[in-house]
Amino acid sequence: GGNAIDAAVATALALGISDPGGSGLGGMTYMLISFADGGAVAIDGSTPAPLASDPQKLLALKEAEQPFGYAAVSVPTTLATLEHARVRFGTMELSRLLAPAIEIAEDGYRLSPNSIAWARGYLDEILASRYMRFLVLDEGARLGQPGQLFCRPDLLETYRQIASHGPEIFYRGAIADRIAADMAENGGFLRKGDLALYRAAEMRPIHARYRDAEIIAFPPPGGGPEVVAALKILGNFPGSTLAEPTVERLHLLIEAYRIANADNQRSVMGTGRYPIGSLAFLSDEHARQRADLVAPGRAIPESELHISAGISVMGEFTTHLSVADRHGNVVSMTQTLCRQY
Numbered sequence: 001g002g003n004a005i006d007a008a009v010a011t012a013l014a015l016g017i018s019d020p021g022g023s024g025l026g027g028m029t030y031m032l033i034s035f036a037d038g039g040a041v042a043i044d045g046s047t048p049a050p051l052a053s054d055p056q057k058l059l060a061l062k063e064a065e066q067p068f069g070y071a072a073v074s075v076p077t078t079l080a081t082l083e084h085a086r087v088r089f090g091t092m093e094l095s096r097l098l099a100p101a102i103e104i105a106e107d108g109y110r111l112s113p114n115s116i117a118w119a120r121g122y123l124d125e126i127l128a129s130r131y132m133r134f135l136v137l138d139e140g141a142r143l144g145q146p147g148q149l150f151c152r153p154d155l156l157e158t159y160r161q162i163a164s165h166g167p168e169i170f171y172r173g174a175i176a177d178r179i180a181a182d183m184a185e186n187g188g189f190l191r192k193g194d195l196a197l198y199r200a201a202e203m204r205p206i207h208a209r210y211r212d213a214e215i216i217a218f219p220p221p222g223g224g225p226e227v228v229a230a231l232k233i234l235g236n237f238p239g240s241t242l243a244e245p246t247v248e249r250l251h252l253l254i255e256a257y258r259i260a261n262a263d264n265q266r267s268v269m270g271t272g273r274y275p276i277g278s279l280a281f282l283s284d285e286h287a288r289q290r291a292d293l294v295a296p297g298r299a300i301p302e303s304e305l306h307i308s309a310g311i312s313v314m315g316e317f318t319t320h321l322s323v324a325d326r327h328g329n330v331v332s333m334t335q336t337l338c339r340q341y
Contacts, residue, residue: 002097004325005033005090008333009082010097013159015319015335016078017101017152018109020136021118022319023335025158025170026073029081030222030335032205033089036328040216041089042203042224045081047074050189068125070188075198078335083167084200095163102163105156108149116143171195208282210235222334225267225279229260232287233294248296255294262305263290 002010008031016024023029029045049058054071061067086094119126119136120143126132134140135154144150161169169175172195180192206217206224210231217224233256234242242249263281270276280286293300317337324330 002092002325003090003327004323004329004331005085006092006097007325008321008323008331009086009090009094010100011321011323012078012082012333012335013098013101014104015321017104017155017159019115019319020152021115022317022337023078024337025079025155026076027078027317027335027337028074028076029078029333030218031081031085032216032218032222032224032332033085034216034330034332035089040205040207042205042218042222043081043085044201044203044221045077046221047077048194048198049074050191050194052191053189070183070186073183073188073190075190075194077198077200079162079167079170080198081200084202088202094166098159098163102156102159105152105159108151111144111146111148111150113146116146119143171198206279206282208232211239218332218334220268220277220279223264225282226257226260226264228282229263229287230256232282232284233259233291236288236291237294251296252294255300256291258300258305259290259293266306 012023012029015022028047029043031043031045032040033043034040050073057071058067061069061072083094086092086097090097123143126136135152138144138148158170158175161175165173172192176192176195179190179195182188183190203219206215206219206228208215208217208228208231215228215231217228219225230253234252237252242252263286267278267281268276270278293304319335320333321335322330322332
């Protein structure tokens with residue numbers, strides 16, 4: 001009875017229960033919507049640093065390669081972003097979209113090999129947390145088994161409160177009070193004022209073409225520029241070559257993305273011929289010049305790519321989903337629990 005936006009919101013909320021390693025209320029969300037009438041919008045749910053953040057302490061965590069724990073927590077934006085999309089473009093009430101997630105939290109979901117592998121990869125951090133160990137591990141000590149039923153009673157109660165009182169309770173009400181108190185007690189920088197101030201923002205997507213296809217991509221700070229840049233580079237090679245599952249095709253895909261990634265890094269850092277944030281590297285002429293770097297049988301040296309040192313990359317804590325409805329609306333969405341800084 002709803003549209004693609006409703007379906008995306010409901011799916012995202014359900015994954016927050018059953019995919020705790022990749023998404024959830026504590027994370028951030030980017031949503032790209034292409035409407036049946038030809039319009040498009042990007043909803044930016046970037047997570048800002050708390051106002052009281054200590055840059056030196058965060059830098060020390062980064063240099064120690066330990067960007068975890070209370071001090072590393074930024075403002076959670078997923079719920080606000082989903083609610084922004086629902087109010088602006090959806091058709092259904094939030095309580096109804098929360099219903100599948102609430103059912104999963106109450107009745108449980110089956111542990112997958114992927115979720116167990118995630119917990120194993122971060123076992124030390126999980127064990128170090130008095131709360132997380134009982135949230136993720138069987139009886140607070142053991143990794144579960146594939147197929148084991150896992151319930152989320154605490155998150156169930158949180159979702160029920162949001163269903164009854166709306167996102168207001170999470171950002172300005174009782175849940176916000178609990179978050180702020182927990183952060184203050186354990187050395188985190190996040191406060192209730194940070195939660196109350198947050199608003200998701202609408203942005204204009206990047207529009208481009210790849211051969212006969214129209215491309216709609218998420219603008220900075222999302223990864224759309226890299227996608228567009230890689231496609232423009234690939235547009236300089238025969239489509240017949242890219243259509244066949246050969247080593248040559250794979251080589252072109254890898255090198256096009258390496259170039260696009262390097263150019264986007266330089267744009268982010270403001271190095272090279274373009275100022276910071278410039279999307280001039282998305283021009284057709286630039287793509288033709290960069291395509292000349294690709295040669296059979298060799299990897300492009302990093303010196304030719306002009307890769308900047310010290311660029312952080314997004315971690316594995318990410319979920320992507322796409323939804324299309326019968327009307328022609330399409331949603332492409334990325335949720336993550338890890339923000340580079």
